[in-house]
Amino acid sequence: MIHIVDYGLGNIGAFLTLYRRQGLSAVAASSADELAKADHILLPGVGSFDHAMQLLNGSGMRETLDHLVKDKKVPVLGVCVGMQILGDSSDEGKDAGLGWIPGHIRDLGGRGPAHQGLPLPHMGWNDIVPTRPVSLLKEIVDPRYYFLHSFYFDNEDPADVAATAGYGSDFTCIVNRDNVWGVQFHPEKSHSFGMALLKNFAEL
Numbered sequence: 001m002i003h004i005v006d007y008g009l010g011n012i013g014a015f016l017t018l019y020r021r022q023g024l025s026a027v028a029a030s031s032a033d034e035l036a037k038a039d040h041i042l043l044p045g046v047g048s049f050d051h052a053m054q055l056l057n058g059s060g061m062r063e064t065l066d067h068l069v070k071d072k073k074v075p076v077l078g079v080c081v082g083m084q085i086l087g088d089s090s091d092e093g094k095d096a097g098l099g100w101i102p103g104h105i106r107d108l109g110g111r112g113p114a115h116q117g118l119p120l121p122h123m124g125w126n127d128i129v130p131t132r133p134v135s136l137l138k139e140i141v142d143p144r145y146y147f148l149h150s151f152y153f154d155n156e157d158p159a160d161v162a163a164t165a166g167y168g169s170d171f172t173c174i175v176n177r178d179n180v181w182g183v184q185f186h187p188e189k190s191h192s193f194g195m196a197l198l199k200n201f202a203e204l
Contacts, residue, residue, distance in 0.1 A: 002026040002202055003038035007059040009052055010044025010082065014188040018195055024202050032064040040202060041065070041074055045081030049105060049151070050093030052081045069100060073179045075204045076100075077136075083175065083182030084151060092151055100180045102156035108167065109150070116168045121150040126165045128173050128185070134162045135204060136174065136181060140196050145173075145185035152184065179204075 002019060006012050006028040019026035026042075029035040043065075045052045056062055068074040078086045085097045090105035097105075109120050128143050137143050143163075152171040155161050163174035165184075175182040181201065187194030 001038065002040040002042060003029040003035055004042045004044065005035065005056075005059075005061060005065070006030040007061065008055045009046055010079065011046075011188055012044065015042060015044065015198070018188060018198055019202070022195060022199055024199065026202075029061070030059070032061050035061050035064050035068070038068060038074060040204070041068060041076040042201070043076060043078040043082040043085075045079065045083075045085060047081060048092055049081065049084055049090035049097070050095045052085050053093075053095045053097060056085070066098075069180060075179045075201065076181065077201050078180075078182035079188075080149060080184060080186060083184055084153060086175065086180060086182045087153055088156075090151065101153075101160050101175050101177045101182065103160070103175070104154050104156075105151045106154045107150065108152055108171065111169060118168050121148055122167045123148045125190075126167070126173075126185070128163045128165045129170075130163045130174075131161050134174060134176070136176075136183070136197050136200050137163070138200050140193060140200075143197075144190075144193055145183075145187065145197075146189040146194075147173075147185045149184055153182065 087103040
């Protein structure tokens with residue numbers, strides 16, 4: 001069953017609704033005991049990097065989450081800030097991330113001429129381009145998703161980049177290493193494209 005980590009951030013209800021519409025089992029987990037039963041984990045997030053990490057570390061679920069993902073290799077999908085905290089660190093704060101995918105989170109506005117004076121946050125619909133076969137995008141034609149963010153994932157290893165999107169210049173919008181996945185966009189706000197991606201995650 002898919003367990004959505006309820007640590008105080010993210011629209012848990014929207015994900016539950018989308019899964020139930022597709023006849024897929026999903027529940028919110030707000031304790032280590034609840035989370036321990038997961039065979040798929042969805043890690044949502046909104047707001048700032050440090051705030052997300054502080055809430056997650058204080059939730060009582062961090063140790064169980066690390067065990068499930070790193071030792072038992074349970075598939076996990078981080079969404080928006082939930083993707084960013086998969087990395088090591090961020091321009092947005094001082095706290096350490098989960099460190100499951102090596103990389104640093106950088107300010108979209110810090111890319112110099114590549115940013116071309118575009119407004120921040122980056123908000124709206126964007127096409128995305130896979131950089132390799134991506135099981136999250138299976139049978140999704142011309143994938144297009146809704147974004148709302150001011151930071152992006154700068155991967156240490158280019159092999160962990162699964163898809164990019166463009167905003168002045170290209171940036172990573174899907175990361176993947178083994179059982180760990182992250183998307184910068186919001187599948188829960190992306191209509192049929194988002195529903196298809198969430199279904200594909202459930203089938204990993």
